[in-house]
Amino acid sequence: MSHFGRAGPPDIRDTYSLLVLNITFRTTADDLFPLFDKYGKVVDVFIPRDRRSGDSRGFAFVRYKYADEAQKAVEKLDGRVVDGREIMVQFAKYGPNAERIHKGKIMEPLEKIKGRSRSRSPRPRDYRHQSRSRSGSPGYRKERGRAKDERRSRSGSYGSASPARRSPSPGRSPSPRRTPPSRGRSPAGNSNKEGSPIPRSVSPRGRVADSRTPSPRNSDAEVSHELHFYNCLDPDVGG
């Protein structure tokens, strides 16, 4: 994995986690490590990937040894262009185990700090409006573009009074037939399109004989093979 040869989190007892967003899908931990390591001591860099495909999800986690360096890296690397894309570095808000994190430092669960009834404000007063107002505001231009689109939409409307109607194909039903409750693995892959793939009260031989088969022997072998295939593919059906 993207670790340094260790499985799982090395040690988060005294490490600060930074969340890096807006990174390209081609950016790897090895590419971020030297970048973040230059600003401080990076303990580990982890990039969550998809279990199915294995591609990066577009964000990475960088763990620093000291909060000072982490904070510095956040202010320095936040907004840096990597691989042609601007990345966003910020302290992790949640932990790997769903634990609360303050400034990248893992804190005790709410149950523990629950007893702390001391000057506790119902809402955080650290709220700031510095979230989308960074170098290059895509939202700003987007808003303008959207406004234009809206105006245009109003002028050159479809003509009919059915804006809510969104039918991709009125003549064609997207899902006329719902998947049957049966465990249909591949309805189009198997040769049998009927319901029961393996009727226990029927002889495959008879069916084959009934069908036009120039070489019954070959058919028999094929049928046998098919049956075996079914057994292998869906042994559940058998019993």
Added chain:
DNA sequence: GTTGAGCGTT
């Protein structure tokens, strides 16, 4: 071959 809001692994 693609995409773009967000919070993590043995």
